[in-house]
Amino acid sequence: MSERATRPKRSGTDPRGGLTRRIVFASGIVVLLAIGAYSLLFSVILDLRKSAGVANHAKAIMASANRLQRLVTDLETDVRGFVITGDRRLLAPLKDAQSDAITEGRTLERLTAENDPAQSSRAQEIVQNTETYVREYSIPLASAIQQEPVSARSLATIAEGEQRLAPLRTQFDAFMAAENDLIQSHEGRSTADAAHATIIAAVGAGGALLLLLLFSGYLTRAILRPVRRTSAMASNLAGGDLSVRIPEVSRNDVGVLERTFNVMAGSLQADRQQLRRVVEEQGALRRIATLIARGVSPSEIFTAVASELGRIQGMEYAVVNRFDPSLVATAVGHWTSPGAPDIMPPVNGRWPVEEQSAAAEIVQTRRPARVNTDEATSTIGVWSRVHGIRYVVGCPITVGGHLWGMIAVFSLDPEPPPKDTEERLVEFVELLATAIANAENRNELLASSARIVAASDEARRRIERNLSTGPQRRLTALGKELLETDGIIDPELFHLKEQLAGTARGLDSVLDDLREISRGLHPATLSRSGLRRALEALTQRSEVPAKLGVHIDRNLPDHIQVAIYYTVSEALTNVAKYSHATVVNIDLTLEHATLKLRVNDNGIGGADPTRGSGLFGLKDRIESLGGTIRVISPTGGGTSLLVDVPVPTS
Template sequence: MRARLLSLLLRASRPPLLWGILTGAACVAAETFIAFALAQVAPSTALNVVYLVGVLVVAYLWGMGLGMIVALASAGVYDFFHVPPLHEVTVFSSWTWVPLLVFLIVGVLVSAAASLMRSLVIEAEERRREADLDARTARLLLRAEHLRAALPVVARRLAQGLGLPFLAIELGPVGDDPRHTALPLTDDGAGIGTLVVPAGLPAAMMRRLRERVVPSLETLLVAARDREAIGNALAASRDELGRIAEEQAALRRVATLVARGVPPTEIFGAVAREMGRIVNADHTAIERYEPDRTVVLVSSWSSSDRGPPPPVGSRRPLRDTGLSALVLRTGQPGRMTVEEGATGELDGWAKDKEITSAVASPIVVEARLWGVTIAFFRAREPQPEGVEERMRDFTELVATAISNAEARDELAASRARVVAASDETRHRIERDLHDGAQQRLVSLGLQLRMAETAVPPDLPRLKEQLSHTAEGLTLVLEDLRELSRGIHPAILSKGGLGPALKMLARRSAVPVDLQVRVDGRLPERVEVAVYYIVSECLTNVAKHAQASLVCVEVDAAGDRVTVAIRDDGVGGADPARGSGLIGLIDRVQALGGTIEVTSPAGRGTTLTAAIPIGKG
C-alpha cells in the first residue's frame, strides 16, 4: 500500500480528472464532518483551516486549477454550515465575504505551493533515477574490457531507465534516418560518438536528453575510452615485459653454455632452438660460409615435424637471389619473401611449402663474416621490425662461442706442440746420450781395462791408478744412464706402460701399491703422459708427503685412460705454488684430458686424471 502511494505521489503523469473531482467532493464532505466535530472545542472562525487539506491534496495531484475549484467549493460549504445565519449563503449579504476572500487567497496559494512541490518532488525523483542510471552505466562502461562490446548493453539499460522504446550508442557518426534522431557526443569539440533515439519524442524528453543524458554519457565515454587505452597500454607493457623476460632468460641459458665452454655444436643447437621460440619462427638455421661459395648447415630447429630440414653438415651452393647470398654481399641483416625471389632457397631449405618469408642476421667472428642465422616464417603478415635486433643478440653469443672455441683449440694445439716438442727433445737427448756419450764411455772403459792388463807387474801403482780410473768411469756411466732414464725411459718405448710403471714402483722410496689394467699398447703421447704423472707424483710423495703408502691405479677402459694416485701423507699440496703439478696439468690438458688434485691438510693427497685415448 505504501509503495503504491509513493508511486502515485511521484508519478509524472496526473490521474484522470474524474478521479480528481470525486476526490475533491469526498475531501469537502469529510472536512465538513470534521469541522462539525471540532466546532465543540474550537471557534468557528478557525474551522476554515480544515478545508485547506483537501485543497492541498487535489492541487498536488491534479493541479492548481482543480485545487482552486475545490477551494471555492470549500468556501461555499463553510459559509453554508458554519457562518451565521447557518444554512444560508451570506457572502453577498454581509461583511462575511472578507474572511471568505482571505480563505480563497490562502487556498490559491496552497494550490500553487502544492503544484510547485509536486514538480520539485518529481524532478528530484527523476534526478535520483538519473543518478542511479548514470551509476549503472558507469559500472558497465568502466568495467568493460572492450568499449564497443559494452555499448549495446549500456544502450538497453538507458532505454529502460528513460522509458524509451529504442536507444543506441554508436562510436562515430551515423547516417540520416527519418525514424531516428541523432544526438552527437563530443569531447572538447571532437566527435566521439552518436546517441540515436526515436524521432518525435516530447520536447521535455528531448530537453532532458540534451541537457542531462548527453553530457553524462559523454563524460563516461571519454573515461571508458581512456581506461581502455590505459588497459591496452598496460597489457602491451605486460606483454613486452614478458617478452623481454623470456628473451633474457633464453639469452642467459645460452650465455651459460658459452661460459661453461661446452662444444660449439651444443651451443649452435641451443641458439637455433631458443632464437626460434623467441621470434616465433617455424624453422631456424645456422649456416657457415665456405670459401667455395657454399654454405654448410651447422644447426637447425623446427617448431613442428612438418618440413624437416636437411641434416646437419649438409652443404648447398649459394644462390645469387637467396637470403644467405644477400647477407654475404652486404654483411647486414636482411629479409625476403617468396614473392621477392627467394622461393628456391626458402622452400628448398625447410621442405615446407607454406614458408612465406625469412629473416637473416650475420654471424661476425673477430671482424670476419663467419656465417648466418635464418628464421623462416609461415605467417602471411610481415614480421615486426625488431626481429633482426633480437636475432642479433643470439648471433653475438654464437660469435662469442665460436671465438672461444677457436681460442681453446689454438691453446690446446699450442700446448700439444709444446708437449710434443718437449717429448721429442727428451727423446733425442736420451738417444744421443745412449748412442753417443754412453757408447764412448763404454769404449773408454774397455780401453782402460785393456791398458790395465797390459801394465807390467813391476808397475803396481800405475795398474792401481788405471783400475781406479776405470771404476770412476763406470760410476759416471751409471749416473749418465740414470739421467738418461729420467729424460725419456727407454723401457717405456720398448716394453710399454706396464713395465715402465713397475720400474717406477720398484725405484720409489715409498712403498707403492700398483694396479695397472691396460690391454695392449696405448698411443705414445698417452703413455708418456701417464708415465710422467706417476713419476712426478711418486717424487712429490717421497719429498713432501711423509706418507707410508702410495696407491696407483691405471685403468684404460673405453675411449679414455684414468689415473688415480692416493697417498696417506700430510696433504696440503697446491699446484698454484709452482710445483711439478703445473707441468702435469698442462700436459694432460694438451691431450684434451682433465686433472684434479684434492689435498686436504692432514688427510693425504689424491690426484685423478682422465686422458682421451683417441687424441693421443
C-alpha cells in the first residue's frame, strides 16, 4: 500500500483563531482612535457652545447697558426740553422713564452678577449712581416742576443735571469698553476653538482613512489573496488535477485552510492512485483468471503472470521460478520491460538456491523476502549485480501445503522498491498457486475464480469504505471551514464571498464525484439493505424505464448477491447504450436450488456478447459460481440475458 497523506500536526501554538484576534484587535484600534478623535471634537464643540453662550450673554449685558444709558439720557433730555421750551407735554413720559431706568438697572446688575467680577462691580456702581440720579435729582425735579414750574425752569437746574450725569456717562463708557474687550476675548477663543476643531476633524478623518487603508491591505494580504489561491486550486482539483498544492504561507485560520486543503488534495491523490492501482490489479487478475478458465497451458499462464506482475509493480523484470527437490530454481515464466536489456531468464534459466539470495530466505522462512545485491555472493546475486540489478523481491508459491517455487521481480533502480511490494506480490502468488494446483481440475479452477471475485469485491468494498470515511468527511469539513471563513469576512467584500461560494460549489462537485466513484466500486445499498433494495435502486437510476420482479423466499450468500447485482447493473448499462429500448423487464426467481435471472428489453436486438469486456466479466463472475450465462438477441427482436446460478441448500 502506498503511503497516504496524513494530517499535519499542529505546533504548540494553535493558529486557529489568530486571524479573528487580529481583526478584532485592528478593529478595536480603529474604534478607539475614532472614539478619541470624536471625544476631542466633542470637547471643542462644547467649548464653542460655551463661548457662544458667553458671547450671547455679553451681548445681552451690552444691550441692557445701552438701554439703561438711553433711559438716563432720555430723562435728562426730557428735563432739558421742558426747561428750554416750557412744554409740559415733555414731562408726561418722565415718570415711566424713571421706573424703567431703575428696573433696567436691576436687570443689568443681575446679568453682570455671573460675569467678570470687575464688570459686576462696575455695573453695581452704575446702577447705584443711576438710582441716585433718579431719586435725588429726577424725581424731586419732576415734583418741583409740578409745584413751581417757573422757578424749576432755570439754567441752574440744567447745570445741576449735567453735573450729575457726567460721571455716570464716564462710568457707562468704561463699562462698555471693558465689555467690548471681554467680547473680543471670547470671540478670539471661539475662533481658536473652531480652528482646533477643524484640525482635529481633519486629522481624525485622515487617520481613520489611513487605518482603513492599512486594514484593507491587511485583509487583502491575509484573506483575499490566500482565498483566491485556494479557490483557483480548488477549481483545478474539481477539474481532476489532484497534484495541485497551495503554498502554506499563512499562520492564521487561512493557514489552517491551506494546510487542510493540501492534506485533502494529497489524500485524494493517494486514493486515486490506490484506486487506479486496484483497478489495474483487478484487471490483471481477471485476465489471468480468464486464461486459466480457458484451459491454456501452464507455461502460458506463468508467462502471463510474470508479464502482468512486472507491469503493475513497475519493475524491469519478473520471473516465476519452480524449486526442484534438489533446491535448484528453474525459470518457468519470465517478462522483460520494453526498453530494458534482454537478459532473461536469469543464469540461463537454472541456478542453485544459495545463501544471500531471496530464494534461500524464502525456503527457510516461507515468507516474502527482498535482497540488495550489492554484497550478495550467491550465483543469482552475482549475476544480478553484474547486470545492474540492485534489488530482488520474491514471494513463495505454496501448492497443497508444500513450497512449489517463488515469484520474483528485479529492479535496476538504486532506490529500494516500495514497502508494499511484497504485499502486492501475494495476490498474484495466490492466483498462481491456485492455477498450478488446479491446472487439470475444472472445479478447483472455478473455486479460484470465486476467490478472485471475492477478493475483488472486498477490495472494492474496502476502497468504498475508505473513501466514505476519509476524503468525503474531510471534504465536508473543508466546506464547513470555508463557510466559517465566509462568516467572518466583511459583507462589503462581496467579490471574495462570491469566490468562496464558488470554491464551496467546486468542493461539492468533487464530493459528488467521490460518491459516484464509491457507488461504482461497491454497492453500499447491497450491504445495508439487501439484494432487493439494491436492485430497486438500480432500476430507479436506469435511463430506460425498468420493471423489477423479485421472487425469493430466503437470504442468499453474499457472493451470489454481489454477482447478481453486477450482472443486472451491466445489463441495464448495455440496454441504455445499445438497445434503443423503451422498457426493460427484470425477473429474479429462486426455483428449488437454482437462482434464475431474466433481463429482457424491447430494443433493436443484434447484441454480440463477444464484443466488449463487460459481458466477459459477467461470464467469469457467474461461471466462478458454477452458473451459466446466455445472451439471446435476434435482430429486431430485443435482447434477453439468461442467468442460472446454483444456490447452496444450507
